[in-house]
Amino acid sequence: MKLLEDRIEKDGYILGENIIKVDSFLNHQLDIKFLSELSEEVYNHFKDRGINKILTIEASGIALATVVSEKFGYLPVVFAKKQKTKNIGGDVYESKVQSFTTDKEYTVTVSKKFLNEGDKLLLIDDFLAEGNALNGLISIAEQSGAKVEGVSVAVEKGFQEGGKIIREEGYDLLSLAIIESIDNGEFTFRK
Amino acid sequence: MKLLEDRIEKDGYILGENIIKVDSFLNHQLDIKFLSELSEEVYNHFKDRGINKILTIEASGIALATVVSEKFGYLPVVFAKKQKTKNIGGDVYESKVQSFTTDKEYTVTVSKKFLNEGDKLLLIDDFLAEGNALNGLISIAEQSGAKVEGVSVAVEKGFQEGGKIIREEGYDLLSLAIIESIDNGEFTFRK
Numbered sequence: 001m002k003l004l005e006d007r008i009e010k011d012g013y014i015l016g017e018n019i020i021k022v023d024s025f026l027n028h029q030l031d032i033k034f035l036s037e038l039s040e041e042v043y044n045h046f047k048d049r050g051i052n053k054i055l056t057i058e059a060s061g062i063a064l065a066t067v068v069s070e071k072f073g074y075l076p077v078v079f080a081k082k083q084k085t086k087n088i089g090g091d092v093y094e095s096k097v098q099s100f101t102t103d104k105e106y107t108v109t110v111s112k113k114f115l116n117e118g119d120k121l122l123l124i125d126d127f128l129a130e131g132n133a134l135n136g137l138i139s140i141a142e143q144s145g146a147k148v149e150g151v152s153v154a155v156e157k158g159f160q161e162g163g164k165i166i167r168e169e170g171y172d173l174l175s176l177a178i179i180e181s182i183d184n185g186e187f188t189f190r191k
Numbered sequence: 192m193k194l195l196e197d198r199i200e201k202d203g204y205i206l207g208e209n210i211i212k213v214d215s216f217l218n219h220q221l222d223i224k225f226l227s228e229l230s231e232e233v234y235n236h237f238k239d240r241g242i243n244k245i246l247t248i249e250a251s252g253i254a255l256a257t258v259v260s261e262k263f264g265y266l267p268v269v270f271a272k273k274q275k276t277k278n279i280g281g282d283v284y285e286s287k288v289q290s291f292t293t294d295k296e297y298t299v300t301v302s303k304k305f306l307n308e309g310d311k312l313l314l315i316d317d318f319l320a321e322g323n324a325l326n327g328l329i330s331i332a333e334q335s336g337a338k339v340e341g342v343s344v345a346v347e348k349g350f351q352e353g354g355k356i357i358r359e360e361g362y363d364l365l366s367l368a369i370i371e372s373i374d375n376g377e378f379t380f381r382k
Contacts (some may be wrong), residue, residue: 028272029305032257033265058250061268066223066257074224079250081219114220 001041004154004177005189007034014182018157027060027126027156036067038176042124042152043071045174049149051075051122055115057108058082058106058135060126064154068124072124075122078115080108080137093143095136108136117145127173128153131162138171142178158190192232194308195368196380197346198225205373209348217345218251218317229367231264233315233343233371234262236365240340242266246306246332247298248324249273251317255345266313269306271299271328284334286327292329299327301335308336319344319366322353346370351382 012022025031052071056065057080065077077185082097083106092109113120134151139181141148150169156175159182166167166173178190203213214271216222222256242279247256248271256268274297275311279319284301285382312327323341347366349355350373369381 021300024304028269028302030253030257030260030268030270031265032268035257036265049278059253059272061255062221062250063257063268066221066226066254069221069223070227074222074227077221077223077254081250105262111214111219113215139288149209 001176003098004038005032005168005187007177008155008177008189009089009187014185018159018182019042020155020157020179021180022155026064028062032063032067035064036070038154039064039067040176042122046122046152047072048170049122050120051149053078053119053121053146054124055080055121055137056124057137061124064126065124066123068152072122076108076114080110080140082106082108093109094139094141095139097136097145099132101171104182107146108133108140110140112144115141115144115146117175119144120149121146121171123148123151126154127157128156128162128166128173129160131160134162134166136164137168149187150174153177192229192367195229195371196249196378199346199368199370199378200275203378204375206324209350209373210372211346211373213346217255221254223258223302226255227261229345230258231367232367233259233313237313237341237343240312240313242340244269244272244310244312244337245356246301246304246312246328247314247315248328252315255317257363259313259343264311267305269301271301271331273297273299282361284331286330286334288327289321299324299331301331303335303373306332306335306337309353310335311340312337314342316341316344317346319347319357320351320352322351322356325357327354329360341365343367350356352354 091112152174156178160176180190282303343365347369349369371381
């Protein structure tokens with residue numbers, strides 16, 4: 001969507017080879033009004049799917065998931081946790097994830113209490129590169145018997161494989177902006 | 192506030208000695224409508240302080256900070272990160288924090304770009320026990336020259352020291368519910 005593409009051109013920048021930073025509005029400082037505007041497109045795309053719950057992953061997905069929940073008339077949001085703490089309590093679904101930004105493997109967990117067979121889920125995250133975090137969420141959803149009705153991210157890096165893989169698996173993936181390439185600090189978006 | 196005390200009595204439970212779990216609405220599954228109702232009290236308490244930015248910490252503080260931001264007419268939210276990734280980019284303020292729930296020490300960081308002298312901050316978190324995370328945020332705010340106008344948490348464990356220390360340091364701390372004691376699985380709230 002143009003709203004997000006314009007903002008990326010205005011406030012996004014590139015670190016090193018291909019790390020795209022949108023930390024002034026999406027994943028360190030959060031422009032909540034802007035996120036709320038983005039969430040309207042997510043709502044319009046998925047509003048007829050009977051979605052009853054939003055699944056995201058800590059930390060940067062939570063704010064976008066919160067404003068999307070509001071647009072859907074306050075759906076419950078469940079966020080997957082990135083490591084086990086001594087107090088997660090009880091049985092969890094879990095999936096191993098390779099982080100693109102830290103090169104480390106971590107485990108994402110969701111308590112079995114909060115995902116059920118029959119749930120119709122919308123998966124939300126801020127960024128999609130190799131798709132590792134989202135594939136972890138999809139695995140957790142499948143373990144629970146819930147159905148993934150849709151997947152939405154703010155920014156997809158179209159020159160990495162994550163989006164392609166998730167679409168080929170048959171999921172309805174809505175990326176609000178797809179960066180096709182970066183050349184000399186200029187972003188080119190997929191139309 | 193009674194709204195939160197009632198919800199803790201209904202859905203909260205105790206794990207082990209004194210770990211209070213409110214994971215069905217506050218910090219794993221999120222009841223966004225309920226958080227939005229809580230945020231009204233935060234807004235009413237701090238609305239005349241000239242607050243221009245909200246500072247929270249990943250992950251469980253983000254959803255509450257998001258709905259508080261909305262009540263204040265969409266203030267920017269900055270969330271402190273709990274570990275360095277290779278792409279945080281540039282200079283950061285940092286503070287070491289001892290985790291009550293994992294027994295590990297971690298570093299919280301905020302990019303220097305997003306906190307400035309002259310900022311009037313409201314600090315938000317979901318839980319206050321020993322106060323380690325909040326004291327980390329206070330330290331980061333002080334390093335930046337920003338002023339901490341107020342601190343608000345959803346649940347304070349009144350039988351631990353964090354709230355007492357932060358009040359004695361002179362901060363205006365609003366805890367939406369203060370659990371004074373737990374006996375045989377029953378919560379007693381401070382009035």
